Amino acid sequence: MKKSLLLRSTFKHIGANSLTTLFMCVGIMIGVAVLVAVIALGRGTEARILDRIDRVGVTDSFTIRTVPWGLGGGGLRDDHGELLLSFDEVTSLPKHIQGIDTVLPTLNARNPVLVGQEKLEDIAIQGVALDFQQVRNLNLSSGSFFSEADIQSGSHIAVIGPALANNFFPGENPLGKLIQVEDLQLEVIGVLDTRGISNSGRNADQIVLVSHEVFVELFQPVGLSTVTVTVQDPANLEKLAAETRSYFEGIYPGEEIFVRYPMATARARDEVANTLSFYLKIIAGTSLLIGGTVMMNLTNLSISGRIREIGLRKALGARNKDISGQVLVETALVSIIAGIVGILLGYLLTNELATRLDLRSIFSWHAPVIGLFFALIIGLVFGVRPAKRAAKLDPVLALRGSQQK
Amino acid sequence: MLYLNQVEKVYSNGSNRIEALQEISLKISPHTFLAIQGKSGSGKTTLLNILGCLDRPESGAYQIDGEDTSLKSDNGLAALRNKKFGFVFQSFNLMPRFNALENVIIPFIYSPNPPGRPKEATQQMLNKVGLSDRTKHLPGELSGGQQQRVAIARALVNNPDVILADEPTGALDNQTSQEILDILAELNSDGKTVIIVTHEKDIAQQCPYVLTLSDGRAIDLKKPGNENLSNGGVNVL
Structure with a gap:
């Protein structure tokens, strides 16, 4: 009962501030999308190396040429x-x-x-x-x-x-x-x-x-x-x-004399994929970090705009942890939404990369689960500071719409 | 019973010390209808905030039904605000995106034991303040008087003993002000303690008890002629 009410008001808030929400989402969306691509391409590459070794069949042979x-x-x-x-x-x-x-x-x-x-x-x-x-x-x-x-x-x-x-x-x-x-x-x-x-x-x-x-x-x-x-x-x-x-x-x-091992060849050819995956990981990490920071700042901003609301909620009996909980639920929800959109974008990105760079990709449950997990973690980690700030607001001052004495 | 003993509140702003409340000692019995009046800056809102546990006294003691509030944690005070007090504000403080019903239901979110059917309880409160047909309206679609009635319904929904109203008629025209005051008087006759802060003399004069503050001190208490236990009581100690 209490939770459903809280969730409903959270959805209302997110919906009413769709532009802010969108900006909050962008960084995490991109981060998750790239993460999904890294996973899918990484698994595809691994499978292709194994497959190639299988096809060449000879892990116990090398070839020399003059x-x-x-x-x-x-x-x-x-x-x-x-x-x-x-x-x-x-x-x-x-x-x-x-x-x-x-x-x-x-x-x-x-x-x-x-x-x-x-x-x-x-x-x-x-x-x-x-x-x-x-x-x-x-x-x-x-x-x-x-x-x-x-x-x-x-x-x-x-x-x-x-x-x-x-x-x-x-x-x-x-x-x-x-x-x-x-x-x-x-x-x-x-x-x-x-x-x-x-x-x-x-x-x-x-x-x-x-x-x-x-x-x-x-x-x-x-x-x-x-x-x-x-x-x-x-x-x-x-x-x-x-x-x-x-x-x-x-x-x-x-x-x-030139020497080549089939396995080494297979590996070398997928060096492209490895390099790509390395840079994709950096991009994913960076955009998740930026996404988190952007979300933190926008959440802070949104709290500044809702100081009276927080004061009111406190006057109506909200404890500090109710307030911080609400902020965390909001950031978590926003990042889950961003995560889901990011996963969908990730599929598109992977297909695009796989086609353009002639790479193999494998989708499995790993990518969405890991993607959502990271989105949620980012939402919670970067939501903590704004949540604490909101919880610490003095109710009397907040009701007047000011943060400081 | 609300009991303030030698309560003081000081705001310091750099080197300036503003003594918002000085040596306030009050006893407010249940069922009282009290108006606190005074000029701007006389400390009346500060007193109301301390009474409502939104603020703590600098020194002195505040007891609610024999319990010392200084021993309570912030969470304990939040629970008191949720259960014991209902707040009404000059600017209504409704959530603009929530309809009347959703606004009134908010205290249940923070209640340890909300009713089984919160929507019905909420609807009852809206009926009580005469808004049975405005349940789905957003605050922006309601008149000032109607918004304040939604706020009163919100203050009542957890069945508190005390209604605290800070300038509840400050943003309303005379006729609507009177309607709101009548609702508050009715709540008082239902058994609630009602304490309002106002700077309007004609509003204050309608209340049985009127406490006048000046520079943070209680300088006058008007009592009704026929004081009896059924309509509460206030004593300046």
């Missing part, structure tokens, strides 16, 4: 002057460095692919080892990967990416169809699952995978520029990567 990523690296005729590693050097790596499990030499080319008159330019052709599928954790949506027997028989076969399959054989079963690379007709025996955009920014689904043997027949490579190495114990990944790098740099003095 040229930086995004540049050449085909292992073809060394007409770019690039350093090429020999098969022997690469395949003997486990003998030289303790802890290395398997070595997966990979040959790369970018070449046109034809089906009949249809031609797609600049398609990634990779010559890979038998266990490539397993090590890279690749799944096939249909067909199968090439086997030992396929390689023995020298069959001209290939596994293609789903985008390529769609381009050439829309609505058809690509298995058994022929694609042409250089002069060879290759039979499609498998289609990969969708992987999306790869770490180097290329479409990983526009790809043709062939065996080393077929690749050699196609392009006559003179050496290797890309090698994926798996290690026995993932804990030694960094150490072994460094050892491998200095091993090759020892063989080829003056040359630079």
Whole structure:
């Protein structure tokens, strides 16, 4: 009964001073909105890192290249002057460095692919080892990967990416169809699952995978520029990567070897998100602080305008704590309203940021709960001073509308 | 019974000392209808504020029904204001955004034991002051006399023993003033103690007891000719 009356009068007051209330809300609204965005984007980023590590599948492998990523690296005729590693050097790596499990030499080319008159330019052709599928954790949506027997028989076969399959054989079963690379007709025996955009920014689904043997027949490579190495114990990944790098740099003095870990890559790519989240947190904290201060001052101002009301309430029997309680209820209510609006704004902000910056966001109950919690805390913390001031007003003076003797 | 013994109140303003009340000793019995008159600055409002526990005396004692108010905490005084006293002000002091009913109901917010049906109790009080059909009106939609009647209903709603009115007719025309005074007289005949502060002689003259203050001292007390216990009593000690 008493509480409902108090709440009603609070709502009346807030409603009648909607402009003041709006100003009180702005800071907290922005703060909560940004907070919600931080949480949603933070969770999205975390999920994406895990997801990417899952997709890449290899937390126990690293890749070395003789040229930086995004540049050449085909292992073809060394007409770019690039350093090429020999098969022997690469395949003997486990003998030289303790802890290395398997070595997966990979040959790369970018070449046109034809089906009949249809031609797609600049398609990634990779010559890979038998266990490539397993090590890279690749799944096939249909067909199968090439086997030992396929390689023995020298069959001209290939596994293609789903985008390529769609381009050439829309609505058809690509298995058994022929694609042409250089002069060879290759039979499609498998289609990969969708992987999306790869770490180097290329479409990983526009790809043709062939065996080393077929690749050699196609392009006559003179050496290797890309090698994926798996290690026995993932804990030694960094150490072994460094050892491998200095091993090759020892063989080829003056040359630079580039190393990349899938996990590190995934992390690095989301550095953007981490940086963003860091600054968003600062913005959220600052605007909550400013919001709180603004609210405190406006509440003080509103109390100055209501001194007679406070005097009257005291004359009618309000105790000091009734007065301070009413002020706190008001600031808490205003900040809850601001919090709710802030949460809605936060969703919009998150979606906008996620779209513009290509980030993932995950909404869950955390964001609104934490947002409201912070709004309420700010309201209470910054309401305490005005509440105390209001409670301490002398009733006789307050009834006359003055604060001081 | 309200009992003031050698009550003094001093306001100091830098080096200036203003002695608002000096050596006031009074006994006010239940059912009294008392007017306090005096010139501006004579201390009459200060006396009313002390009587209503809005203010504390500087020295001297104030007892309410035998209880010493100096022993009470601020919360204790607030409870007394809520239960024992009803206040009426010159400028009505209504909440402008609350309708008549919502204004009258406010003392219940601070009451330790409000009635089960506060709205009905509130409506009854508004009926009593003749505003049964103005319940939903905002103060701005009411005349001055009607606003003061809402204020009286608010003062009555917790069923206090004492009504304290500071210049209750100060903002009203003669006819309305008379109506308000009649309501207060009626409350007194219902058994309430009514104490009003006024500077209007014709208002004061209608009250059975009239205390005159000057420079913070009680200089005169007019008593009715036929003083008997049923209409209370005031003594300057």
